[in-house]
Amino acid sequence: MRTRANILSAAFDIFGEEQGLFARIEDIATGAGVTRATFYNHFSGMGELREALSYEVTHDFLAAVTHTISQLPDARKRAAVAVRFYLDRARSDTRWGWSMLNLSASGRIFGAETYEQAERTVQEGMDEGHFLIPSSKVGRDILLGSTLAAMGSVTREETAADYPEIVSGYILHALGVSFDDAKRIASMDLPELLAPRNDAAASAE
Amino acid sequence: MRTRANILSAAFDIFGEEQGLFARIEDIATGAGVTRATFYNHFSGMGELREALSYEVTHDFLAAVTHTISQLPDARKRAAVAVRFYLDRARSDTRWGWSMLNLSASGRIFGAETYEQAERTVQEGMDEGHFLIPSSKVGRDILLGSTLAAMGSVTREETAADYPEIVSGYILHALGVSFDDAKRIASMDLPELLAPRNDAAASAE
Numbered sequence: 001m002r003t004r005a006n007i008l009s010a011a012f013d014i015f016g017e018e019q020g021l022f023a024r025i026e027d028i029a030t031g032a033g034v035t036r037a038t039f040y041n042h043f044s045g046m047g048e049l050r051e052a053l054s055y056e057v058t059h060d061f062l063a064a065v066t067h068t069i070s071q072l073p074d075a076r077k078r079a080a081v082a083v084r085f086y087l088d089r090a091r092s093d094t095r096w097g098w099s100m101l102n103l104s105a106s107g108r109i110f111g112a113e114t115y116e117q118a119e120r121t122v123q124e125g126m127d128e129g130h131f132l133i134p135s136s137k138v139g140r141d142i143l144l145g146s147t148l149a150a151m152g153s154v155t156r157e158e159t160a161a162d163y164p165e166i167v168s169g170y171i172l173h174a175l176g177v178s179f180d181d182a183k184r185i186a187s188m189d190l191p192e193l194l195a196p197r198n199d200a201a202a203s204a205e
Numbered sequence: 206m207r208t209r210a211n212i213l214s215a216a217f218d219i220f221g222e223e224q225g226l227f228a229r230i231e232d233i234a235t236g237a238g239v240t241r242a243t244f245y246n247h248f249s250g251m252g253e254l255r256e257a258l259s260y261e262v263t264h265d266f267l268a269a270v271t272h273t274i275s276q277l278p279d280a281r282k283r284a285a286v287a288v289r290f291y292l293d294r295a296r297s298d299t300r301w302g303w304s305m306l307n308l309s310a311s312g313r314i315f316g317a318e319t320y321e322q323a324e325r326t327v328q329e330g331m332d333e334g335h336f337l338i339p340s341s342k343v344g345r346d347i348l349l350g351s352t353l354a355a356m357g358s359v360t361r362e363e364t365a366a367d368y369p370e371i372v373s374g375y376i377l378h379a380l381g382v383s384f385d386d387a388k389r390i391a392s393m394d395l396p397e398l399l400a401p402r403n404d405a406a407a408s409a410e
Contacts, residue, residue, distance in 0.1 A: 021310055022251045024229060046227045105226055105310030109354060132384075137364070138371055141354035142347075142379065149314060149350025153342060166343055174347065174379030179337075 004042045006032040011053050015102045016095030018156075025049075054103045054111040057096065061089065062114050063196030071191065075125030076177055080168040080186045082121065083147050085193065086110075087164035090151045097155035101148070109144040118144050125175065132176030142174050162187075209247045211237040216258050220307045221300030223361075230254075259308045259316040262301070266294065267319050268401030276396065280330030281382055285373040285391045287326070288352050290398065291315075292369035295356045302360035306353070314349040323349050330380065337381030347379050367392075 010031030090097030215236030
């Protein structure tokens with residue numbers, strides 16, 4: 001297990017750089033101090049490595065965000081707060097931001113788990129009558145696509161201090177929330193990020 | 206020049222597949238029937254190859270779309286029609302769709318040229334008073350991010366026949382166009398795609 005963890009950690013170091021997308025298996029094996037053959041004992045190739053790393057990079061943060069927003073009474077607030085948590089983290093932790101961008105490339109945006117959770121939150125907002133969209137797929141594409149593009153902006157460029165709030169407000173508005181409500185909800189005080197709920201045992205190992 | 210064109214054509218074949226993101230220089234050289242050394246005579250590495258290919262894949266289509274939408278009287282229509290042209294093409298030409306997704310990965314969405322043109326169209330809509338957003342950057346992130354995510358959906362999944370219209374309507378609404386106007390504008394008849402304006406000489410060569 002130690003070798004596998006070393007390979008994942010070397011991959012995280014490499015994918016956390018702007019040019020990380022072009023990483024080769026050789027680069028990652030070298031970073032982990034193992035041979036190509038050892039690499040292939042643990043992963044079938046780049047696709048499987050990316051999937052495993054994507055889980056590592058997204059799972060705990062998603063679990064923490066999901067627990068935190070589950071305390072909020074409606075899906076508009078849950079969506080807005082989640083978008084801000086992701087953009088705030090990318091801005092303050094550029095390596096994590098680049099990993100998220102590099103791992104979202106061509107696969108599911110932010111990994112399969114986050115992709116599905118986003119669609120669920122959109123569906124809840126539709127069921128509540130707050131999101132006026134014809135399908136949760138449309139809502140998911142607007143929510144995740146806009147957040148991904150904004151993550152590229154905050155990771156790469158200078159952006160206004162309130163860029164995460166502004167983007168999350170326009171996303172709510174896109175989903176059918178009135179301009180005034182969207183602005184108000186998106187600029188509310190951010191709750192403190194809670195520890196993941198069901199992972200207490202796992203993270204104590 | 207012939208060898209360079211062969212390398213680009215082999216790269217397009219590979220990036221036009223779902224797994225194309227993981228292409229290695231060896232794979233592309235093999236596809237083009239050249240050695241690694243010959244590859245490096247033409248490109249400094251994967252970054253430069255991706256940039257050149259991104260230009261090939263996006264430039265003519267962007268020029269055609271830009272010429273076509275320049276006939277339309279306001280930026281709401283120009284933005285809506287452009288989004289639909291991109292999504293329609295990805296749906297009917299999956300190899301092009303995958304190339305766009307694979308080449309957008311981690312760099313500018315849809316390549317630098319399209320990225321800048323999108324921000325210009327957003328700025329025009331702001332100047333006209335139709336887009337009620339605080340900066341063209343926010344508008345560009347919503348427009349391109351949502352279109353990229355939707356392109357992933359139409360390339361990978363079954364989507365409703367009117368998915369491009371629906372997404373483009375919600376994008377307009379996000380930018381501050383009223384629900385009714387956004388719906389009406391996004392579902393107007395699509396104009397015929399015109400040939401690129403300034404490329405007549407180039408494409409006749």
